[in-house]
Amino acid sequence: MNNSSPVTEASKPAFSLCVYCGSRTGTQPEFAAMAALVGTWIGRHGGQLVYGGGRNGLMGILADAALAAGARVIGVIPKALVEKEWAHTGCTELHVVENMHERKRIMAEHADAFLALPGGIGTLEEFFEVWTWRQLGYHDKPVGLLNMGGYYDSLLAFLESSVKDGFMNDWLMGLIRTGSEAEPLLETLVQAAGMTPVATRLDQI
Numbered sequence: 717m718n719n720s721s722p723v724t725e726a727s728k729p730a731f732s733l734c735v736y737c738g739s740r741t742g743t744q745p746e747f748a749a750m751a752a753l754v755g756t757w758i759g760r761h762g763g764q765l766v767y768g769g770g771r772n773g774l775m776g777i778l779a780d781a782a783l784a785a786g787a788r789v790i791g792v793i794p795k796a797l798v799e800k801e802w803a804h805t806g807c808t809e810l811h812v813v814e815n816m817h818e819r820k821r822i823m824a825e826h827a828d829a830f831l832a833l834p835g836g837i838g839t840l841e842e843f844f845e846v847w848t849w850r851q852l853g854y855h856d857k858p859v860g861l862l863n864m865g866g867y868y869d870s871l872l873a874f875l876e877s878s879v880k881d882g883f884m885n886d887w888l889m890g891l892i893r894t895g896s897e898a899e900p901l902l903e904t905l906v907q908a909a910g911m912t913p914v915a916t917r918l919d920q921i
Contacts, residue, residue, distance in 0.1 A: 729764035734766040737839055738835035753899075754831070763787055763913060765778070769792050771806075791810045828909040
């Protein structure tokens with residue numbers, strides 16, 4: 717299944733950002749506000765959102781905000797989750813696939829850069845996989861981690877301890893871009909991908 721709207725030259729996005737985030741909203745209202753800000757930023761800057769195709773939690777908030785801001789939204793979701801009625805049928809394109817491996821492959825193929833927002837084990841698994849792929853040279857696209865409110869402080873501290881203990885190195889840590897504020901990190905990722913976002917800032921809307 718592939719519900720799609722054709723891309724014309726006029727509607728071609730300035731960039732395509734793959735975002736990983738939770739299918740729950742979390743306990744802090746700031747997480748939902750941050751997901752909405754990221755989706756709005758993508759739309760207001762002429763971008764395309766690629767994400768996991770869900771309508772629940774931060775995923776749904778992100779997608780709804782991107783759509784409301786005029787972004788194309790590509791959702792990629794396994795059939796099993798569609799059967800649980802978790803799919804966001806309002807996506808510009810909704811790809812229904814057989815399994816998680818196919819889902820992640822298609823998401824990666826449609827992206828110029830990757831960003832992880834707060835989330836659970838699915839978000840972490842996707843983030844670590846695309847970071848690993850970057851290390852191995854399977855792609856050269858920027859990878860970012862939005863550490864809002866210190867959500868990923870403990871994870872980053874653990875990763876630094878892995879460097880200290882010799883299982884990782886500074887070069888590997890340098891492959892990810894981190895930040896506590898969404899807009900500067902989004903700008904960094906898009907520019908690192910060699911793309912040019914439409915020059916519209918949220919504070920000018």
